[in-house]
Every structure is written in structure tokens, then in C-alpha cells.
Amino acid sequence: MLLELVVSTAPCGILGTTLLENVMTSTRIAFLDVDGTILDHGKAVAPSTVAAIRDARAAGHLVYLCTGRAAGAIPPQVEAIGFDGAITNGGAYATSGAETVVAAPMPPDAVQRLIAYFQDREILFFLQTNDAVHASPQVQKKLDVMLHRWQSAHGEPDEPQTAPQGVPGTRDLADVDLDRVAKAVFLGDAVDTVTRAQDELGDRFHVVPGSMPLPAGSNGEIGMRGTTKGSAIESVLDHLGVERSVAIGIGDSWNDVEMFDVCGVGIAMGNAAPELKELADETTTSVREDGVWNAFVRHGLVAG
Template identity: 30%
Template sequence: MANFQALFLDIDGTILQPDDTMQESTKTAVKLMKEKGLEIFLATGRPLHEIADIGEILKINSFIGYNGALAIYDGQDIVKSPMDPNLVDLYIKIAAEKNNELVLYTSSHNLLSNPDSEVTKQFCKKFHLRSNKQYTEDEKANILGITVMNLNEEDIHLYEGFPEIHLSQVNIEGFRHSYDVISDKVNKGMAISTVLKRLNIDAKNAIAFGDGMNDKEMLSVVGEGFAMGNAHEKLFAYAKHTTTSVSDSGIYNGLKTLGLKEE
């Protein structure tokens, strides 16, 4: 391969298939990249305290979580950007008025605005959210990310009516009523730029794979950005490359086009 030094991988729809399994080709691709000396990060909207098992399987211990609000390299925090507590207050109010449900993520647990709702229970089951508590106002300064659930398209503007904030639809079948809250200043792309600067790696020597609209900044900042074949239809415009789907060796096949070869 060329002088690639870093690889950033989304999880749901990129590493994990719809049934939450991981293809052997994905494990092989990650192993080969590690052997070639690349720094590898899992880059996800998920809370980091819920993905340790995926890191262990792939032997990855560097992460970008909460859609870029927290980045960890070999156990050291590189980025930590909590959300504005005033924005959290407003979202809690809007959700109550519109009967939406929120998952609010901290560095150690997940806070649920309505733990008893079926939508919340299904979301937590799908994304393996186990460390859950009822949201209380005293936690508002600790929030690193938010997902809005049970949201109708006509109400999206209520959450986007604030400077430098937009929503990103969850690209998982059955959960398209769910949207991650993304900041223009706190996202996967911004976190990756900070990580690359800290590691003294030129962006042209970085690779990223993703499938959701929360990956658009990530795919845009690296030299080689890949949209999975199963990606959200609007994501392809932000990717330099398109690869096969998560269920058809998408990561392996994408890296192969860049010169991945098994010894």
C-alpha cells in the first residue's frame, strides 16, 4: 500500500452487519492494517463505555465516540467536548412537548428521558446500551452526545434551530425515526483532524469508512474516504470512493483497491 498511516472505522453499518455480527474479512482487514503499522480508531456515534467488546475483538484501543465529542488514543484523552448545558435544557423541553425520546450520553453511562417507552427500549436493545439511568437535570453539564428518537421529519427543524447544529439520521433499518445531534464544531471529522495533528500524520495518509450522514465530515477530511455500499444515499457525495456493502466485505474490498495485499 501507499504510505498510509491511519484508519478510521465507523461501527454500525460499517463494521457490524444488520444482525450485529462482524464478517471475518473485516477482522482480517484490520489485522493486516495493524501489521502494516497503521494507527486504527473506531469512530462512532456510540458511547465509548458500550463498545469495549468490539475493541477487544479487533484489538483496537483508540476511539472516537459520541460523534467526535471524545477521542482517546492509547488511553489518553485527546478531545473532550461536552454539549452546551443550555442546549440540553432546550432539547429536554422540546422532546417533552413533541413526545420525542432522548438518549443523552455521558462518559460513563446513558441517560434516558423516557426509560419506559417502547421506542427507547428497542433502541437500547439494538445498540446494546446497558449502562442506563433516568435523565436528571444535575447531569446536563456532562452530556457528550444526544440521540433524538421517535422524531417526525416535520419536527426536525425544532432541533436544528440553533447555531451550528444539525441532525443526522441513523442509517439502520427500523430506526430511521432516530437522529444524532451533530455540531459543526464537534463531529467525527473535527476529532480526526485533531488526532492526526497530535500524531503528526498528514490527512492524505488517512483512510476512513462510514455509512451514515454522521460520517460525512469524517470521509471529507481524510485522503481516502469510503462510503459503504449500504450507505445513506446522501453520503456518497462526501466520499472519494464507494465500496461494497457491510455484508459483502466492504472494508476489505475498499482497502484492496488501495493496494491491500495479504502476504
Template identity: 30%
Template sequence: MIEIGLKHTSELTQTSFPNACGHKYALFFDIDGTLVSFKTHTIPASTIAALTQAKANGHKIFIATGRPPLIITNLGAIQQLIDGFVTINGALCFVDNQVVSCKAIPQEDVLTLVNDAQQKDYGLIVVGEKDVAVLDPHGEVDRVFRGEIAVENLHLSKPLDVVLQQRILQLTPFFSQDYEREILLHMPGCTSGRWHPAFTDITAKGADKGEGIRTLSARLGIDMNYTMAFGDGGNDTSMVKAAGIGVAMGNALESLKAVADYTTTSVDEDGIQQALRHFQLI
């Protein structure tokens, strides 16, 4: 687990970051299906080696994930390389445990979905600013998150009434894409990013990975022309389009490949290493 004690601050010191002259890049990586294999639930050795070399070559390494900090537990092999985080699909961004950006879902939209989930009896993860609540009436949340994605720490979830006292940064309901389109008509302050057929991640409008990497880059003085984003799912679309170079994994959705500047091989076929070599960053 990534140990994070976040501190809100209105100012962050800009880091020295070489611009076009040095050709140093800020590299943003999705976790599931990009850094971490869905098959082995680990980071391939080739990816660890590639990121280690990229860091040694002067590039910056950032995480851009839909996961809240509580369940970022699978990056131990590269933790020492990471320069900052875009988490919860851009709703919470931080560097050195200092919050750069935090965007909450409007309370009325939160209650719309929570009430609907309780009435229609479907699974829902409610991500607060500090804690997470899990509604899992049929065990689907556990089956997918723990069984398929090997997520840890959901057992640390808190009661719903406790979490609803906090600002809510993300809602992850387990329902179909058709119903997603229907319910979003009643949640005008929200946007959705689906990366798994069983569920979607709903955040406040303006909170997505693309906006997250722009916000983090602006705060750190990073030229967006020298950013590179790697992803595989629908919630990666905004950052792949926003980055100077957008890279889709070989195992990515076809819709993501269609907007990417480059498609590499899959996470299990040394895709990160192959792409960094292609662009001569390692």
C-alpha cells in the same frame, strides 16, 4: 464491551507514524453498517482478517463511531488491533484511555431538547460525560437499539436527573427528519448527524466525525493526506470528506457515495477487505 477508564490530560505523546515516505495509513472505521453487519450483528471474518493484515503491514486502526463508550460492545474480535477512538460522533476522542478531545453541548440547548421530549412524549437518549439516560415512553428506543442494532448495556442507564448533572456530549432523539430541522432552529449550538430513519445524533457544533479524525490525527502527528475513512451513514459524511481517502460501503446512503472517493462492496460482501486490497494496503 470495550473497557475504558478515561483520564483527561493536556498532553499526549505523539506516536511515531510514517508519513508519505512509508505510505502507512491511519484507517478510521465506523462501526454499524461498516465494520459490523446489520444482518448478523458481527464483524465478518474477511474484515477481521483484513484488519489483522493491515495492522501487520504497519497501518494504524481507529474507530470512528456515533456510539458512546458504554455501548461499544461488539468489537471484541478486533479489540487488540485498535489504536484509538473517535466516539459519540467526534464529541469524545481518546487514545490509550487518555482523552484527546471532549466537546459538550451548551446547557441551554440540552434543556431545550429534554423539555421538548418530555412535553411531546418521544424517545430520547441523553449521553453524559460518564453516564447515559434513556427516555423511552413508547418502547421505540428499545425496539430499534436492542432489536435492530443489537445494542447492549442500555440497561445500565442512569436516571435523567443524575446524567443532567454531567456535561452532555450527545442527544439522540427519536423523531422525523422534518422535526429535526425544526427543533435545530432552537438549538444554535448544535449540529446533527442522522444514520437511521428513526433517530438522529445531536452534538455540539464542531463535534462531528470529520473534526474528530482531524483532532486525533493532529495530536498523534498523522498526516491527513494519509488517512482513510470508511462509513455508510449520514453521520459519516464529514469524515469521508475530511480524510485523505474517503470510502463508502456498498450499503451506504447514496448521499455518502456521492462525496466518497471510492465505493466498495457492502459490509456483508467483504467490503473492507475489498477496499484495502484495492488501495494495496493489504
């Protein structure tokens, strides 16, 4: 389960105490991005990554997910690893053990502004609540085909090809509750869609390039200004009474920049863009070359 604690056999009534004791004895706390860090091209998790996370937690360290995904869209193979908590939706939500630390959906008028912005410019988009991704049938089909093409292009030569399976946790856009939207993601046909959105929406929103591969055009993510992975990490650390200096953050995308800034050590994956690597304190190997494991070894969370 996603929020499984290290001592998973403890009675429910003392889960909070178990986590607190774990914090007191832990020497490090790690925040891990999902796509491109834990998960390779949307489908595979390296055995070394699973071992790194489980061994680190067994040794008394804490490991949190830190993702732009909705909590309801985290793949089962990632959830099954077991974590001490999760930051989701790019920082709009955060949990620690069984406790909710951050719950900051967008104001409805902000969501309406984004919808109008996308519709006026004929930009495809979807909205995330903490539970699910909400997309129109047109966008669902585009995402399905795009992700299947991307996964096929990055698969191993002898890996069997499978039919598109859809984006996990996707629901119809018409059913979204505007009071619960945490984040928006857009798919633009023009290469400058992200930079234009930053110029036109930057007064109220935090706009960053996304990680979805588009053969032409650009993809971006939008949250409220001040709502980032970094802001959520600060809330979690304050909640636990843990200093920034013992935190490490590992990621490969532009929504990880604030995570790098907040954590004592910011680590870029080897598969990250060169420009992003320059903003991190150091670089580990790629997601396919045991990047998480090697970073954990280097910083003493697991034995090499």
C-alpha cells in the same frame, strides 16, 4: 481491549513511545465507523473485517474507531478486535493509545435547552455521556423492541431468533450528569422531525439524520456545532503529526460526511444511502460483502 496497541506486550511505561514509533513507520491511518461498517445490524462482525483490521495494524498501519456511539456502548465483539484509539460520541471524545485527545461535553445549558425542546414537542430522546447511554424506561423499551425487530428482519433465514437484550451500556435518564453529556439522539413520530430540529436548533447545534430504523417517523443525532467526527479526526491527526492525505475514513451514515471531507480518501459502504455515496470519494462493497476488507486491499493496508 479497545485501545490495545499493536505491540501489546510492551511495558505500560513505554506505550506512548510504541504508538509514536508505529506512527513514524505507518503509511496509512484508517478511521472506521461501527454500525453498518464494522458491525452488521447490531450483532455480527464479518471475519474478513477482523482480519483486515488486525492485519493492517500488524503491517504498521493505524486503525481507529470513529463512531457515534458512547465509548461505554461499543459492543464487546468490536472492542475485542483491537484498535489504536477511538473517536466516540460523534466527535465529542477521542483517544489515541492511552491518551485523551478530545474531551468536549456539551455545556449544561445546551443540554437543558435540548431536554426542554424534546419535552415540549413530546419527542422521545436519550442522552449519551462518554460512559453510557441514558434513557427513560419508556425509551429503553422502545429501543429494545425496535432494534430486535430490525435485527430479526435483517438476519439470515436459518439464524436463531433471540429475545431482546437491550441496548449495551444503558442507564436511567434520571441519573445523567448534565455536565458530562456529549450527544443527544431523538426518535420522532413525524417524517420531518429531523429537518425541523435542524431549522430550530441549527444556530447552536449540529443535527444530522440518525441510523436507527423507524417504520414511520425520523431519527436524528445532535451535537454541538463544530463537533463532528471530522473535527475529532483533525485533532487526532494533529496529535500524531500525520497528514490528512494518508488518512482514509469508511462509513455508511450521515454523521460520516465530515469524516469523508477531512480524510484524504472518504469511502462509503455499499449499504450506505445513494445520496451519501455521492459525497464520498469512492464506494466499497457492503458490510455483508467484506466492505472493510475490500477497501483495505484497494488502498494497500492489507494484501489481497
